[in-house]
Ligand SMILES: Nc1ncnc2c1ncn2[C@@H]1O[C@H](COP(=O)(O)OP(=O)(O)OP(=O)(O)O)[C@@H](O)[C@H]1O
């Protein structure tokens with residue numbers, strides 16, 4: 001087996017709390033990510049899913065070294081990312097690139113596409129103007145656009161086309177890892193699948209690995225080899241994509257799956273029913289700061305036990321290479337890595 005490309009180990013990230021009610025008061029620090037471990041192999045796609053505020057973007061930003069974690073380590077190939085000082089080495093900037101959700105905000109509106117894609121070519125390869133034009137044109141064609149688009153401004157393109165330009169710019173440095181933070185969430189469904197197919201194809205052509213962040217499990221499943229599920233600062237389950245979606249081990253993964261709307265009118269009511277069974281305390285997402293000790297899902301979990309409020313469980317590995325962090329697997333019913341459906345529920 002090959003060495004992982006990216007290794008995130010026991011990562012904790014906090015943000016300073018805001019002002020309190022009185023000038024001398026401060027809110028407690030925000031626990032954005034706690035004890036997260038995740039790896040990505042060369043050329044692999046790992047999806048990171050979870051509801052809004054669960055910490056997905058924060059993990060992505062730590063990998064890009066836009067923020068420094070409170071504890072834990074991040075390693076990419078030969079780079080000790082958490083060991084970097086104030087300045088991030090240029091070879092690392094080259095090795096890890098990012099595409100954001102909003103292609104309008106992330107492309108400089110006053111630059112033509114040729115200059116947008118040309119910039120990293122100049123910075124990282126020192127290419128002269130004609131070499132940049134040649135290479136930028138090649139990259140545009142690779143993402144399904146045309147050479148003459150080099151002369152145009154971002155506003156002249158549709159949302160999907162702008163996202164293709166953002167991908168071309170990211171690939172210009174020939175990165176080993178691309179962090180894709182909700183890259184298709186702002187696009188309509190048919191454009192979404194075109195961009196996803198393009199990303200798939202580009203990965204086959206270039207061997208780049210993806211950390212694919214999204215809140216929509218249906219989108220993530222399609223493109224990912226493996227998926228990590230986050231809930232309120234914690235990675236609660238990770239494993240091979242199809243297996244995780246067909247045989248969830250964590251009650252939150254189960255809930256996330258039941259939350260995917262099904263176009264089939266026969267299946268959909270069953271899913272809504274399942275979602276109600278799985279949720280206690282309403283369908284609202286996590287609120288407030290994540291607990292430091294217990295499982296953050298405890299208040300919503302239909303299977304909650306006393307221990308869940310006191311202690312966040314250690315990872316329980318299962319045979320297919322995945323792992324789950326849930327007391328159901330170690331205490332009480334002792335699922336021991338078996339799918340959640342092995343549990344006898346009151347409704348059968
Ligand atoms: N710069 C910051 N300062 C303070 N708190 C922050 C900061 N950035 C993120 N947070 C908090 O950290 C938590 C995780 O945020 P993050 O943006 O990583 O979530 P997310 O999973 O990407 O959500 P979304 O799906 O909405 O993008 C949230 O509670 C958020 O409010």
Ligand SMILES: [Mg+2]
Nearest residue numbers: 056057058181
């Ligand atoms: Mg986010």
